Amino acid sequence: MFKQPECDTCSSRLSTCLIELAPLQVLEVSQEKHSQLYTRNSYIFAEGQYPRGIYCIHKGHVKISKIGPDGREHIINFAGTGDVVGYSSLLSAETYSISCIAVQDSSVCLIPSEIFFRNIRENPLMALHVMQHLASEVRHTRRRIVELTHKSIRERVAEALLIMKEAFGVDSDGITLRSPLTREEIAGIVGTAPESVIRTLSEFRSDKLIATNGRSIQLLNIRGLVHVANIQS
Amino acid sequence: MFKQPECDTCSSRLSTCLIELAPLQVLEVSQEKHSQLYTRNSYIFAEGQYPRGIYCIHKGHVKISKIGPDGREHIINFAGTGDVVGYSSLLSAETYSISCIAVQDSSVCLIPSEIFFRNIRENPLMALHVMQHLASEVRHTRRRIVELTHKSIRERVAEALLIMKEAFGVDSDGITLRSPLTREEIAGIVGTAPESVIRTLSEFRSDKLIATNGRSIQLLNIRGLVHVANIQS
DNA sequence: GAGAATAAATGACAATCATCAGGGTCTTGT
DNA sequence: ACAAGACCCTGATGATTGTCATTTATTCTC
Incomplete structure (x- = not known):
């Protein structure tokens, strides 16, 4: 105690x-x-x-x-x-x-x-x-x-990143997610296999939407992510 | 009024x-x-x-x-x-x-x-x-x-039939669903395209799990459907 | 009850995604 | 700090499912 x-x-x-x-x-x-x-x-x-x-x-x-x-x-x-x-x-x-x-x-x-x-x-x-x-x-x-149910993995991974930003916030640099989640846990948000998350994050890296460094993720282009996530209303 | x-x-x-x-x-x-x-x-x-x-x-x-x-x-x-x-x-x-x-x-x-x-x-x-x-x-x-998120279309269609049975009940014959839903609406329960529902229902018909007659559906083998639906807990 | 509109059914094809396997890197716990 | 383990990443492949097109059947409306 x-x-x-x-x-x-x-x-x-x-x-x-x-x-x-x-x-x-x-x-x-x-x-x-x-x-x-x-x-x-x-x-x-x-x-x-x-x-x-x-x-x-x-x-x-x-x-x-x-x-x-x-x-x-x-x-x-x-x-x-x-x-x-x-x-x-x-x-x-x-x-x-x-x-x-x-x-x-x-x-x-x-x-x-x-x-x-x-x-x-x-x-x-x-x-x-x-x-x-x-x-x-x-x-x-x-x-x-x-x-x-109605969004693609790509949309849902982008959304998961935004959910993580909401839940955990970002570091003092303003871009690094303060999230301790593994790729497998992110897959648990998205409802898919860890490999699919990893692949999608690699795409996002190519698209300069994010950067990664081991487990940690930097959000480089939040507007871009919002767009990919295809948020409603 | x-x-x-x-x-x-x-x-x-x-x-x-x-x-x-x-x-x-x-x-x-x-x-x-x-x-x-x-x-x-x-x-x-x-x-x-x-x-x-x-x-x-x-x-x-x-x-x-x-x-x-x-x-x-x-x-x-x-x-x-x-x-x-x-x-x-x-x-x-x-x-x-x-x-x-x-x-x-x-x-x-x-x-x-x-x-x-x-x-x-x-x-x-x-x-x-x-x-x-x-x-x-x-x-x-x-x-x-x-x-x-984690079930196949086949599982979800079986589950949708059971949901419909729960919601609408069956006719006096004990097997005909009292459901006015179109295939498109069933697709709306399952979260898929109408064609996929129709195809899956055709499979179920081949498997003698159901019979159909236009829009109406007869549940021939409910235990079988429960099994296909892979219900938890 | 007949015709029009809507829905069901099926086929062909393309795209997305899950799975399996393997190597490299990072984290974690002592 | 180091070793062991966990995790990240990529490639190849096959299955599932979405899309488009078309025909047939059923429902709805007047």
């Missing part, structure tokens, strides 16, 4: 449904939560387990993924500092249909089910916040369905 | 979040709702429009779909008698990211935004009901992502 963070002074709380809580409830959450460090590639929770609460990312980045029928990992999305994961399985009262895995060393707080349910029952604002979160997740996931 | 149904005696209400309402609120909803008939292929709402409430399917079947970057319709899912659609865009306070279209002549009631929001604010049980609905929608949509 390490020093447990305090929720009342935690800036991550302010971007979650916990912002709606009164000071007394914040204190209770702070006392009842369990904070834990996860190293890269360790599970916060796994498909098939029973939910024990919601997880608030205090610091770091995680991936939400699901193993496909072919045994390959599909990355549904990412969450980072200030995001909450695990609503949907907890609310469905079923085992996790997804896994949550740290992609960087991360500090994550578990807020136990009872506390969560009591608060959404007693606090309409927090309930509304959760509903809005779920609603935007539904919308996002639906859009992803159409993108993954 | 035609005779407006009454919510208090409507059995569809009992399968929705409106089941949580007290009699007085049911009465209010019943007075404020707008019921309307939609013929096949007419829009209940369309991508880009502003939500005006939630829609409760009193009788009939609708599809929830989205136009892909290639201009093809992708069918996200179906809703039928006793289902409610339109939560996510209303809660996100954005324009619809999907369209809702009648696939049969259907009677659908619009419950205005104000009534919906007032009730979820004042009724924690109804709020919880909506959260659970959204949660299971998130789970379903995520599973769909993986299925669509």
